[in-house]
Amino acid sequence: MNKKWKIGIVGYGNLGKGVHKALRQNADLELAAIFTRRDPASMESACGDAVFATIADAELYRDRIDVMILCGGSASDLPEQTPMLAAAFSTVDSFDTHARIPEFYERVDAAARAGGNLSLISTGWDPGLFSLNRLLAESILPEGSTDTFWGTGVSQGHSDAIRRIPGVKAGVQYTVPIEAAVERVRSGERPELATREKHLRQCFVVAETGADRASIREAIVTMPNYFADYDTTVEFITDEELQRDHSGMPHGGFVIRSGSTGEGTGQLMEFGLKLGSNPEFTASVLVAYARAVCRLREQGQTGARTVFDIPFGLLSPKSPEQLRRELL
C-alpha cells in the first residue's frame, strides 16, 4: 500500500458515523476531516481521533482531501450541498429521491465539470447495489420481469408519519416483504402483484397517557399514500419496549429477476441483503465507491457519474492482476 487516499466526511449523523467507522476497515483510505453545521468544539467522535470543522470552512481543506463523502439527507441537504461542494471537491453521495435523480444528475454534472472534479451520485444499496442488479438482470435476461422487495426494515418516512398523529408519543414502522409473494416470484411464476400483496407494514406505537388507541390505530391504517394501500398491523408498546426491542436499524431486501431464454427455459437471478445496520452498510458502500472516485479523478475524469458507470475492479484496494488471480 503506497498511497493513502484522503477522505472528508460532510454530516455526522448515523450515516456519517458509519463512514467514519468504515474508513477504519480500509487501510488505503484515511480520514482527513469531518465537516458539520454544528459547533466543531461540541462534536464527539464515534471512533478514534477526528478533526472536526464547519462546512463553511470546507474550502480551506481543498488541497488536503481527495474525495468528500456527503452524508446529509436527500430532502434538503444534498440538493444544496452536492452541487456546491462539487465545485471544489470530488464527491460521493447517497441521494435517494428516485424521481429527482435525472435533474440532480444534471446539476451536479455541471458543477463538477466546471470545478474539474468527479462526483458519484446516488450510491448505497437502493439506489446503488439494487439498481446495479436490476440493470444486470434485465441486460442478461431481456425477456422476463424484475421484482424488488424491501425489508424487514425500518422506514424513516413511515415512522415519522406515525409520530405526527395526535396522541402518539413515539413509534417505529417496519416494512416487511410478504414471504408468499417472494416465493411466487422465486418460483418463476412472474405474478402481477398488487402493492398490498408485496409488503406489509408493522407499526409499534407508544401512546400518550390517556390517548384513544382505537382512533390512533384508525388514523394509521387509513392514512393515504403511507398505509391505506397496505395491510398494516398496529401494536401498542411501552417506552421501555421501544428502547429495548426497536432501537436497531436493520434493513435489507431482494431483487429477483425471472426470465426466459431459448424456447421458454426458465432462469432466475437473485440478489439479497440482510443488514444488521442500514446506515453502517450504506456507509460501507459509499466508502468503496469513494476509492473508485479517487482513482478515476486521478485518471483525469470529471463530471457526474452513477454506479452504472463504475467498473467493480475500481472498488477494491487490490490490483487488477491480483483480482484476476484471486477473484475471477
Add this chain to the structure above:
Amino acid sequence: MNKKWKIGIVGYGNLGKGVHKALRQNADLELAAIFTRRDPASMESACGDAVFATIADAELYRDRIDVMILCGGSASDLPEQTPMLAAAFSTVDSFDTHARIPEFYERVDAAARAGGNLSLISTGWDPGLFSLNRLLAESILPEGSTDTFWGTGVSQGHSDAIRRIPGVKAGVQYTVPIEAAVERVRSGERPELATREKHLRQCFVVAETGADRASIREAIVTMPNYFADYDTTVEFITDEELQRDHSGMPHGGFVIRSGSTGEGTGQLMEFGLKLGSNPEFTASVLVAYARAVCRLREQGQTGARTVFDIPFGLLSPKSPEQLRRELL
C-alpha cells in the same frame, strides 16, 4: 435503435446455439455468421436462418463483424482460438480454467493490442457474475468471509469421469450444495467448512449388461480428486430414465458474504442463480458483454479486459439517461 452491432459466433455446440438464440432477444444485435470446424454445408441452424462458414475463412469477414463470441471449450479450443482471432477481431469468451486465467489474459492482451482489437475474457457466471459478486462483496465488507456454493447442476468433468469407468454405459453427475451448510453461512456464523460439508455428489449411472454394480459404485466413490473428498451417492438407472429425467442442463449456486461493520454489526450479501439451462444462461451473459465490447471498441479501447473492467451501464441497450431514469 439506430445501429445494429454485428456478431459472429465461433463454435456451434450447446453454448454457440445458446448465443444464437440469445441474439434473437436483443434487437440491437444481429448475427453475421457462425464459424465452425465442421463442413458448413452439414450444419443445421438451432433457430432461424444463419450463414455458416469454416473458421479458416473467418478473416474474410473482418469488415462485417464487430465482435466474435467464442463458444469453444477451455481445455483446448480457447487457448488457441482467442489469441488467434483477437489479432483480427474483437472477442468475448468464457475461458474458465481459473488457475490459467493470468497467463491466458497476458497472451490475449498482447494479441488484441497488436491487432487493435478489444477482447473480454472469462465471462459467463463463474467466472463472470459470481466473480463480480465476490469482488463487490469483499470491497464493501472488508471484514468477513465469502463462500461460493454451486448447484444443483451437472458437472461435465465429473460426468465424464464416471463414463470412463469400465462397465459404465452412460452417466451423469450432479453437484448439490448442502442446505445445512448454506444455512450456517446465511446465519452469519462464518463456519470453516470442509469440502465434504459444502457439496455432495449425486451420480446416476447406466451400467452395461452384466457389469458388476458394486465395483462400479466403489470405483466412483473412491476416485481421488473427483469423488473421494465428498459424500457421493450412486443410483443405477435405465437408458430410458437417463433420457427422460437427466437430459436437461440445469445449474446455479450462491455467493454469500457474511461481514461485519462498526462494532461487530452483522451484514449479509447474497447473489444466487437458479438456471434452467446452464449453456443458455452463459450464452446470454456473453451476448450482453458483447454489446459492451462493441461500445468500448468504438471508443478506441484495445487489449484484454475482464468483467471487473466493464461498467454495467454498457451491458444494456438503453441510454445512460434512460438507465438513470428507469433503473437507478
